[in-house]
Amino acid sequence: MQNIKIIENFINKYNLKNLFSPEDFKLFNIKNYSKGENIIGAKDSVDSLAFIVSGGVDIYSFLANGRSIFINKLSPPEIFGDVEFFGDVPMLFDVVANSDTTIMIIPFKTLEKNLNTNYKLWKFLGATSTKKLLKTNKAILLKEGFNLKTILALYLIKHNKCSENSYLKFSKNQNNNEA
Structure with a gap:
């Protein structure tokens, strides 16, 4: 019951009511991570879409020599796992909690089975994914150019x-x- 309340508060706070009905709330799971905890690693298989409810995550690429390159920072209500879902690819980068972080996840299979006709959700996912990719590209170009x-x-x-x-x-x- 507490998880449903967390999901409901998140959806209300970020005005996502047009994307999910109260019946959809039960499709999500809540996961909590501590600061510095690895949420998912590069090359890991991804089976869920994740919405950042609170806290935030840093996206890194860890190099063979042990160094890491910071790629992006995500915060509520941003998502991850979207590129992997649409591209049907493993996770491209490491996702690490940059503070105590709560995410709500929905498995890809559940998303496809239960929300496949939800036009507003798919439009939101497309727009959100595009904005995130553009933000990441801009950050990389800025780092490389200046x-x-x-x-x-x-x-x-x-x-x-x-x-x-x-x-x-x-x-x-x-x-x-x-x-």
């Missing part, structure tokens, strides 16, 4: 922390005040 100083300056300007005409002085280290 150094950290430029990214920080663009962030400060975008979020009105300084104007385009402001002068930002970056020092090479704390003992050297030269830009």
